[in-house]
Amino acid sequence: MRYFHRILLFCFLASTSVQVLAQETVPLETDLHLATNAHKLFETYCFDCHDGSAKEGGLDLSQLLEKERFDGTLVFENLITARMPPKDAEQPTSAEKRVILDWLSTRQAEDSPSSYRRISRHEFVHSVNDLLGTKLDVVGAIPEDRGTNAFDSDRRIMLTKELLSAYFTAADEMLDFAIPENGFPLEQTWSTNTIKDSHDTYNVYVRDYKEGLLFSWTRANNGNSYSYFYDNFEPPVKGWYELSFDAAKLGEFEEDVSILVYAGKYYYADDRPQPQRLLGVLSVGNKVVKAHTIQGFLYPGENVSVHCYSKHTWRQQQGEQGAYIKQLNVRGPLLENWPPPSYRTVFAELPLHAPDRETQKTDSSSTALQQIGGRISVSSFQEGMEKEKMQDRSNKTFWHTRFTPDVAAPPHFVILENPSQREIYGLLYSTWSGGNGNGQIKGYSVSLSNDGTTWGEPIAQGTLEVMLAAEQEIPFPAKTESKFIKFLVTDAVSLDGKSLASIGSLDVLVNSAATSPTLKITVASSSPDDLKNVIRRFAEVAFSSTLTEHELAPYYQVSLDAFSEHGDFTQAARQGLKAVICSHRFLLAPGVHRNESYRAAANLARCLWLSVPDQRLLDVAKADKLTADSMLAEIDRMLKDPRAMRMIHSFCDQWLNLRSFNKVSPSLKLYPEYNDLLNYYLPQETEAYLYHLIQENLPVSYLIDSNFSILNQRLAEHYNIDGVIGQQMRKVSLPLDTPRGGLLTMGSVLKVTTDGFQTSPILRGAWVSRNIAGNTLSPPPESVKAIEPSANKATTLKEQIEQHKHNASCFACHKSIDPYGFALESFDATGQWRTKYRVETPHQGTFLYRLEGYFELAGDVDTSGQIGESEFDDIIGLKNLLLTDHKKVAYNFAKKFFEYANGYEPTLKQRIELFEMIPDESQECRLKDLITKVVFYSYNGSKP
C-alpha cells in the first residue's frame, strides 16, 4: 500500500480519457491508489472531529471508511459545498478535495436507475397536441402518477394498466377533436347584454346601465366570490371560443378595474356553488367603451360568467363606479384556419375536400324548443304571465295559471310540441326568481302522446326544489321522439289555499352537438400508399426515428384493416395514429431510435418543450449531426422558442412545488385581501421571472435577490409597490426599500409553504433548505417527540421551535431548516409583508365576509436567525448570506435541473461534473449557460 503513495495521483484525474485508459490497464492499482490517498486526506482534515473517539455529529468516519460500500452522500455534499471542514479548520486544496470526492463516489452504494421511464401525462398531452395541431388540455383525465416523487420524469414511476387505459381514453378525446368522425361544427356568433338571475344579496352589486350592465366589486356573503352568468349564450359543442367584452371603466381612480371571466355551470345562490374555471382576466382602464377579448375553451352545459374586482369599488351600490359591460360578443367554436391545422398536420399534402365554412349567425333569443321548431301550450294563464314567458330565456318573467277574475281549476299543465320529432332527452326547468313561493311546483309528471289527445302512462315523475331559481334538469328514462310532451303539475306551493302553478322557464333538453350542423372534410384519396404515408409521417415524428417498412407494418396494418372495413380514409388513419401514441415507442423513453441524434432530439424536445422534436430537429437528426456544436445551437434555439415556457411551467411545478399551489386556500378571516385574481397571477410571476432570467441569461444570484420582478397591478398591490397600472405582466424595477426580489419573497412560494392559516417556519425552512440552499437533510430520527408550533400562540412560536436547539439529534438537521423559516416570518400565509401576527378572533354565526377580516394583531414577528457562524436579522440578511455562496445555489439548481431532465438524482460522480460546470465568478455564473450545460451533459454525456 505504501508503495502507491508515491505515485502522483493527479495525472489520471486530468482528463476523462486518461482515466478510462488507466482503469482499463491497472484497475486495481488506481483504485487502491485512490483509496490510500483519500484515507490519508480524511486523516488530515476530518479525523480530528470525526474519528472513533470524537464522533462529532454522530459521525465516525474512520469506521465508515472501512466499508466496501456505503452512502457517503452527506459527507460528499458537505465537502463539495465547502460546508466541511469548518471555516476555521485547515482546508484541503481543490485537488485534494477532488481526490476525496472521487473516492467517495466510487464507494457509493447506488442503485443504477432504470434504463427508461414512462413519459408524464403533461408530456403526453403536449406531444399529442403538437403532433395533431390541436391545443387541448386533457391532462385532468389522466391520473397523476408522480406519487411522492419530486419530478415527473422520475424513473421509479411505473406504467400501469390503469395509466395505459387512461392514455387510450385521452388519445380518443384528442383524436376526436382533431379528426372528428362527424365533421367540424360551424362557427357561430352570439351577442348578449343580460345576465341570469341571482340571489338578492348579489343583485345589489349589479344594475342595468345604459345599454348593458354595471358591475361593482362583488365578493359574496360567505366568502365565495359570486360571479354573474351571462344569459343567451351556451356553447353548443366543446371548443375554443372568442369572448369579446365591450367594456369601460367607471370611476375617478387611477387603477384599472379587472373583470375575471369564468366558465362554469350556472348557480343562483352560493349555498350550492358550482366549480368554475378562470378563463382569463380583462384589465379595463379605458373610459370609453372598447372591446376586450380573450379566448376560452368551453364545454356544453357551461356558461360564461364575470366577476368584477377593484379595490376602489367594494360593494358600491350607488354612483358610477366599477366596470360597465355594454355587451358580450361570442364567436366560435374557433378553428385557426380552414381546413383546420389538424388536417394540414396529419394529412399534409393530400388533397382535401373541404366545404366552405361560413359564419352563421344564430338567433341568440332562441330556446332549444324554438331551435327544433317546437311550440308550447298551457292549461290556463294569467294576463301578463303568458306561456311565452317560459320561453323568453329569463326566469325573472314567468308563466302563471289564471287566478283572476277566477282561479283556474286543476289540472295545470304545459304541453310542449315537437312537430319534427327530434330526439328529446328531458326537460330543463327553472322556478321564477321573485315572489314568496306561492304557485311554485313541488311535484310533476311527464307523459307522451303522438296525437295530443291520447296520453300514455307517465314516463317520469318526481319532485322539484322551490325558491331556488337555478335550473333543474328533468331527465327522461329514455330519449323520446314523441310529438307531444305533457308536463303535468301534481303538487304546488299553496300559501292561500288556492290551486296555482307558475314556472320561470321550461325548455327541452336536446343533444346540441347532434343538432348542430357540421362540415365534414374528406381526404380525396383511397390509396393504401397514401394511408401508409400518413401513418409513417406521424409515427416518425412521434417515435423520433425513421422507420423501416418492417417497423411500420403493425401501425399501418391496423389502419389498412379499418380502411378495408369501412372505406373512410380519415377514420382509418385515426386507428393507426392512436396505436402510435399508445405505443411503447412513444410512451417509454428513450424509445427505439435509428441513431444517436434521433435519440438526442427526442430527449431535447421532451426536456425543453415537453414534446416531440420539430421538423428542424428531425432534419438534423436524420443526417445524424446532432452532436457537440449543433446540439448547443439547438438548445439555444429551443430555449428561445415559446414552447420553452412549458418547461418553465413544468420545472417550477416540480422544483418549487408550485403544483400544490392551488391545494391551499388562505383563510378569508385572517387574510381577507386574498382573492382569485391574486391567486391567478402569483404563479405567473414566478414563471415569467424565471423565463426572463433564462432568456436574458442573468446570473444565478437573481434566484436569490433581484432589483426587478415581473408584476402587474394586482401583484404590485400585494407587494405594496406603487405605480403599476393594468394587469398585463411586465418587468418592474423594485424600489430600494422593498424586501422583494428573487424567488424566496414571491407570494407563490410563500403561500405554497403554508396551510393557508398559519405559517410554519419549519415547513418553509425545509423548503428553502432543500430547494434553494441545497442542504442534504435526513428524515427525523426515530421516536423523537415532535416540536410543533401551536396554532394560536403566535408570541411563543419562535421559542417553541427553538427547542430544537436543546436536542442534539434535532439540531443536527434543524439548524439547517428553521433559520430560513424564521427569516420568512415577515410574510404571512399569502405572502403579504407583516410585522405582527394575525390571530383569529372568534365570532358567532355564519361567516360573513368583511374587508377587515376577523383577526387582531398580536406578537411581533422575530425574523432573526443564525446559519453556521453567520447571524442575520431579517430576510435581507438571509438573502445576503445566501448570496455569499453563489456556487452552492448554482450547484443545487444544476442538480435539480439534472434530475428534471434525467429522471434520477445525479450520482456522486455526476455531481462532481456538475459542480465543475459552475464558474467561480458569481457574475459569470449565468442561468441559461447553466441549463445549457446540464442539458448538454445529460444528453451528450460530456461537458460542453
Next chain:
Amino acid sequence: MKNTNRTVGTVNDDLANSKRRDFLKLGAALPLALNSLSLRAEEKKKQPPRRIIFICNSLGFYAPYFFPKSHGDLATSEYLKDMKTVQKLTVFEKLFHPGMATSNHDSEKSFLTGTPNPESSNFVNGISLDQVLAREIGTETRFPFLSFSIYNRGWGCSWNDRGAAIPPMHNDEQIFDLLFEEEDLRSKQMQLKNDSKILDCLRHDLAKLRTANAEPGKLDMYTTVIRELEAQLEHEKYWLNTKKPHVEKSLSSDREFEFSTKVNNLFELAKLAFRTDSTRVITFSLDWIYGAIKVPGATGGWHTLSHHGGNPDVLASLSRVEIDILKHFNQFLFDMDQIPEGDGTLLDHTTVVMGSNFGNSSDHICNNLPIIVAGGGYRHQGHRVLDQPTPLCNLYLELLHQHNIDAGKFGSSQKDMRML
C-alpha cells in the same frame, strides 16, 4: 440504508407465482369474467358472497381518544362510545407494521402491503392485500375492485403485483356514473372493438422487437401491461351484456363541509357498490393535503392540526375532524347492517377494516396502529388488547384465510393468530 425487503419480496413473488399459474391455466387473455360464467348461476343460490373494504385514515386517530380507557369496554372510548353496531366490531390494540421506524408519512404506502422502509430511495412496494383478494373474490363482479381517495393524488391503498400504485378514483359524481349510469352501448362496443385491434397492433410491434432482443426488461413490462389491459377489455365486453343496476342517487351535495361531504359520499358509494354486488373489494384512502379543511366545529389544516404536540386547543380542533370521519364510518356500518342479505345483513358478509399507518401522527410514530375490524360475521370482541406488539400482517394473513385464500405468508406476517 440497505433495502430490507428481501423476505417480503420473496413472499410477494410467491403470490405472483401462484397467480401466474392460474393465468397459464386459464390462458393469457382469457377474461376474468368467462372463468366465472358457469359458476355465476350456481353461486346465486348459495351463500351470499363475501366482501371486504379497507379504509386508511392517513393521519390516524388521537390514541387517548380512540382506544378504550378500560380494557374491553368500548364505552370508555371517547371516539367509539357511540358506535351503533357495537356488537359487530373489534378494536385491536398493539398491531403495527415492522420496519416503519423512520418512515414518516411514507408509511401510508405500506398500510395494505406491509412492505418495510417505504421512505428509502430504492423502495419498491409489494402487492396490497386488496389486490390479492380481488384476484380471488373479485372476478365475478363488474368491477374486480374499486379504489377511492379524497383527493386527486394518484395513489392510495392499492398497489399492483409490481408494486406500482393503482390510481384511486376521487370524483364521487364520476364514480356514481361509472357504477350506475347507462352508457351508449353501441359506441362502447365499437370502442372496445377498436381498442382490441390497437392492442393487437401493439403486440405485433412488441413481438418484432422481442426477436431483435432489444431491452427485454422494458418490453416485458410493456407486454404485461398490454396483456392486463386486454383482459380488462374482455371483462368489460362481457359485462356490456348486463345492464347496470339502477339506484337512486343519494349523494350529498353540501358544499359547506366539502371534506365531510366527500367522506360521506365515498362511504355511500361503497355501500351502494356492495349492495348492488358491483364489486366485492374496495379500498378507501383518506389522504391529506396541507390546505385547510372544514368540518362541523373546526376549520384548519388537517396536517397542521395532526401535529398537535399535546396542545389542548389544537386537539380540540383535531378531534372534531376525527369525530367527523368516525361519524360517517359509524353511519356506514349502521346502514350496511340495515340491509338484509341471506341469513343476516350486508354487514355480516362484508369485512370492514378501518385503520391507519400512524399510531401517533403528531410524532410520526407507527406503533400501536388504530385498527378496527367490523362486520364479516366474525365473533367480535369489542376491544382486544394483544399481549405484545404484533405485525398487522398477521391479521391480514388471517383475512386471506377467512376468504379461502391459501397463502402461507403476507408481507411481514409470522402466522395466522386467529384473532377474529
